[in-house]
Amino acid sequence: MKKLVKFPLILLGIAAGFFVVTFTIYIFNLDMKATSLLAPFLEKWYDKLERKNYI
Amino acid sequence: MKTVEKIINPVKRAGEQSPGKIYDEKLKVRARREWRGLKDTLYDYTRWLYLMSVLGRFIIVPRNVKGFFRYRWMMSYLFVPHGMDKFTIGLRDEALRIAHTSFNFVIADVTQAIANCFRGDRRVGNDKAYSDKCVITDENSMVTFMMGFDKEKVHTILREVPTMFASNIFHQFNVMHYLDVAQQYGIPGDVCPMPEAEAGISIDDDFCVLGCCAVQNNTTCDGSLMGNGIIAKRLEREYGIPTFQLATPLRHKEPDVLDYAAREIRKAIAFVEEHTGEKWDWDKYFAAARRVNDATRCRIAQLEINSTPYPQFFGAAFSLYNDTNYMGNSGRDPQFVEIDHKLLALAEQGYRAKRMYAKEYRHRAIVWGVQPQYIIDQLYWLLQCWGVMPLADMLSIINTDMIAEEDTPENREQAYRDMAMLNMEMIMRNHTHGGYKVLLDDLWELCEKMNADIVMMWEHMSCKALTGMHGMFEEQARERGIHLMWVSHDLCDPRVFTRQAIRDQVNNYMRTVMREEPLDPSLENIPDSEAY
Numbered sequence: 001m002k003k004l005v006k007f008p009l010i011l012l013g014i015a016a017g018f019f020v021v022t023f024t025i026y027i028f029n030l031d032m033k034a035t036s037l038l039a040p041f042l043e044k045w046y047d048k049l050e051r052k053n054y055i
Numbered sequence: 056m057k058t059v060e061k062i063i064n065p066v067k068r069a070g071e072q073s074p075g076k077i078y079d080e081k082l083k084v085r086a087r088r089e090w091r092g093l094k095d096t097l098y099d100y101t102r103w104l105y106l107m108s109v110l111g112r113f114i115i116v117p118r119n120v121k122g123f124f125r126y127r128w129m130m131s132y133l134f135v136p137h138g139m140d141k142f143t144i145g146l147r148d149e150a151l152r153i154a155h156t157s158f159n160f161v162i163a164d165v166t167q168a169i170a171n172c173f174r175g176d177r178r179v180g181n182d183k184a185y186s187d188k189c190v191i192t193d194e195n196s197m198v199t200f201m202m203g204f205d206k207e208k209v210h211t212i213l214r215e216v217p218t219m220f221a222s223n224i225f226h227q228f229n230v231m232h233y234l235d236v237a238q239q240y241g242i243p244g245d246v247c248p249m250p251e252a253e254a255g256i257s258i259d260d261d262f263c264v265l266g267c268c269a270v271q272n273n274t275t276c277d278g279s280l281m282g283n284g285i286i287a288k289r290l291e292r293e294y295g296i297p298t299f300q301l302a303t304p305l306r307h308k309e310p311d312v313l314d315y316a317a318r319e320i321r322k323a324i325a326f327v328e329e330h331t332g333e334k335w336d337w338d339k340y341f342a343a344a345r346r347v348n349d350a351t352r353c354r355i356a357q358l359e360i361n362s363t364p365y366p367q368f369f370g371a372a373f374s375l376y377n378d379t380n381y382m383g384n385s386g387r388d389p390q391f392v393e394i395d396h397k398l399l400a401l402a403e404q405g406y407r408a409k410r411m412y413a414k415e416y417r418h419r420a421i422v423w424g425v426q427p428q429y430i431i432d433q434l435y436w437l438l439q440c441w442g443v444m445p446l447a448d449m450l451s452i453i454n455t456d457m458i459a460e461e462d463t464p465e466n467r468e469q470a471y472r473d474m475a476m477l478n479m480e481m482i483m484r485n486h487t488h489g490g491y492k493v494l495l496d497d498l499w500e501l502c503e504k505m506n507a508d509i510v511m512m513w514e515h516m517s518c519k520a521l522t523g524m525h526g527m528f529e530e531q532a533r534e535r536g537i538h539l540m541w542v543s544h545d546l547c548d549p550r551v552f553t554r555q556a557i558r559d560q561v562n563n564y565m566r567t568v569m570r571e572e573p574l575d576p577s578l579e580n581i582p583d584s585e586a587y
Contacts, residue, residue, distance in 0.1 A: 026100050029140075031107075032084035035133045036587065039083075046127040051260040055239050 057508045057536040059419050062364055064411040069095060074145050074439065075577025083586050084137050095147050102155045106136055106162060113166050118180040122173040126261055131222035131229045132169070134587050135162060138225035141432040142372040145439040145575075149367060149405030150412045153398055157376035160394050161221075164379060169217045171210060175265030177294075185210070190327055191269035191296070194220050194253065195279065197481040198385045199474040200270065200301070200323040202347075203340035206387050209333045213383055218262060219253050223547045224375070224429050226587045227554075230547050233259060246278035247425075247517045248548040254282035257289050268330035269298040270323055273305075275483045276520055299326040305488040307479035316475035337462055340470060343386035344460040347477070350380055353395040355455055360402050361446045362505045364416075365409050367402035369444065370434045374451045381453050382482055414574050417442035418538075419506055423449045423498050424513035424521055425487065427544045431554045437511070440558075440578035441565050446505045450482045452497070487520040494524060495531060502537055509538040511561070516545045516552075540564045553584035 025031050069092025079086040088103075090096055110132070113119055123129045139162070143154050173179045175186035188208060192198055194215030201211045223230050230248065233255030238244050240258050242251055256262050269290050271283045283300075290296040301323050304312035324335055354377065357368045376398075380391050420443050428434050434445045458473035459466040479485075486493050498510065512528060515521070532539035542560045545551030562579055565571050573579050 022104065023100060026103050027088050027090075027096075029085050029087050032134065032137045033082065035137075036083040038133070039130060039587075042130050042133075043127075045124065046130070049125070053236070053260055054258045055236065 056538060059506060059508045060364070062411065062416045064414050064416075066411070068145075068414070069093075069147055073575055073577035075575060075579075075581055078581050078583050078586075080582030080585070084134070085140060085586075088140060089144070091147055091151070095151055098151065099143065099155075102139070102159060103136055105159060106139060109159075109163055109166055110135060113170060116170065118173050119170060122169070122176065122179040122263075125178060126218075126263070127232065127259075128218050128222040128229060128256070128261065129169075131224075131226035132166075134225040137587055142370060142435065144432050144435040146412060146435065148410050148412075149401045149408075150369070150410070153368065153401050153405075154370060154372040156394060156397055156401065158372035160390075161372075161375050161379050164383075165217050165221045168213060171212060172214060172217065172263040172265065175210075175212070176263035178264065186265040187267045188331055188333070189266040190331065191266040191290070193270075193272050193274060193279075193283070195249075195274040195382075195481070195483060196270075196272040196301075197382050197478045198387070199477045200320055200327065202343040202385055202387060202474065203324070203335040203337060204327065204331075204333055205336060205339055209327070209331050211387070212266060214262060214266075215253050215256075216383065218256055219249070223252075227430050227547070227549050228587065230255075231550065233261070234548060242281065245517055246281065247276055247515070248546050250274075250276070250278035250282035252547060254285045257282075257286045262286075264294050264296075266296055268326065269296050270301055270326070271298055272301045272478075272481075273303055274481075275487050276518065278517070297326075297330060299323055301478070303475075303478055303484070305484065307476075307485065307489045308492055312479070313472055313475060316479055317471040320471050320474045320478065337467060337470075341460055341462045341466075344458050344470070344473070346386035346389065346392055348457050348460055349392055350386070350395055351455060351457060353399050354451075354453070356399055357402060358447065358505075360406050363406065365406050365411065366419075366444055366446055367405040367410070368398075369412075369438070369446070371428045371432070373398075374448050375429060377451045377453070378482055385477070413438050413442055413444075415442040416444050417571070417574075418444070418509045420445050420509040420511050420540075421447055421498065421501055421505060421507045422511045422513070425483070425515035425518045425546065426450060426513045427515070427546045427557070428513075430547055430549075431557060433542075433557065436558065436578060436581075437561065440573050440575055441561065441571070442574045443509060443511075443565075445511070446507055447501060449486050452501065453482060453485060454480050487518075491524075491527075494521065495527060499531065499535060499537075502535070507537070509540060511540050511542060514541050514543045516543055517548075518546075538568070540568075549584070555580060555582075555584045 070090045074089050077085045077087055077089055142158055174182050175189050189210045189212045191212050191214050198211050230252040233252040234248055236259045237251045237255035287298045290298050301319055304316050360367050384391050422445050437443045459469040544557050
């Protein structure tokens, strides 16, 4: 019986935790801020790639 | 001069009143997301989660990871949520839902297009059996000649859409590298940067290589014709992909060109049959034709709603959906039908509730000319900052005629003409080519029908198609008492006109000619010119 009560509470806790974390990321635009930090490194990566460039 | 009745919104907008505060010049993205009140913020949050799930499902496939690190343009797709935020500035209620419903679907469609490209790409997925059933088409091209092929057996790959067009929506600087490459190669810098960037991608060896054949279209300008030559050369001579040139008449309002255009469509279909080994299916064609007509009816209804004092369809997100549906889909995918009706239902609901999306509607505008509004958030900004409601834009004013949809021997002949008509009247070509009637007369008719007092006239610095008519626009607007607001830009090259330089032209016009103050001063100067 205890387990039956516990299970929905655990689910609720996980859902609440998921909401708090993802909503914080969403509202403070943390996803895009983190991505914008990655961009300069990616540009360097693409610059280094070998290509059959016509120039 | 013509005036329209000013309408004041009796309802205070939920959440924050000045979205200009969310920009920060030190950042390349917004400082935070807009607070839209509890209900709409939670809705926007769930759509953000959905977008994350679309991107997550894409990147867990190993070949997509490989493709991500091979192609420079893929970097733009890291900024999909940033692009979505650009198209929802200040929006609430039905308009927010219309923007998300339409643009989220476009994003899912483009994501699938990238996955398809990588699957067949010789460098990434190298699925030869799949690639052998792929037909590459131009970005700025109708796919009516594919309407009668089973989409499960023959795959239409609009290779330039994810590579250039869509990627530029999410990251305004991403095509600058390709423009530099094209100009280093020797292409002049005064052609449209869109086809020039596509040519640059080909020169830089940054297109996916797949397909059993390709169909190119003489789209709308010197730039696209030049770019097609460069791209076709690499496709045919280096990769051995035969390329068909679908030569479409530009004077599409002349009835005597239709037979020729229909013959070209027949040839394109025969070319696809020859190279894919699949046969044209009239059942498939007429099913697609019924969906094309359904989309046309929805579009007419949308325009009707926008001609009332309470327009519901506006902004780049919705017009991008229209582009995707009209040109990239052309009735082939039944999923669009459901979205069309969902959008219309939302708009009808908003109209019945007399929903307004700014504090005041001071002016009603038609947006004309070659537009960069996918790269900046100009239309939403225009409404929120100055209370100018953009009612319709040139690229969304497309065919309103019904095509034959019953399978009869006569209609099979008519079908080639219908496909040719749609192809000739594709987005851009239908107004930038075809003469005086489609560029000028259509505009004034539209101003009348939609009760517009302003035309925001995009002046694309590198587009020669409209430049010659500058004086006629001015003369005729003056005769009709319509305010003509010229706004210069250079499409996807932000080095020529930054976002703020584009907005400043409107600011100056509204202050000096109209003698007005902004509705929301926080939006007059936005430090986002360096933002992605």
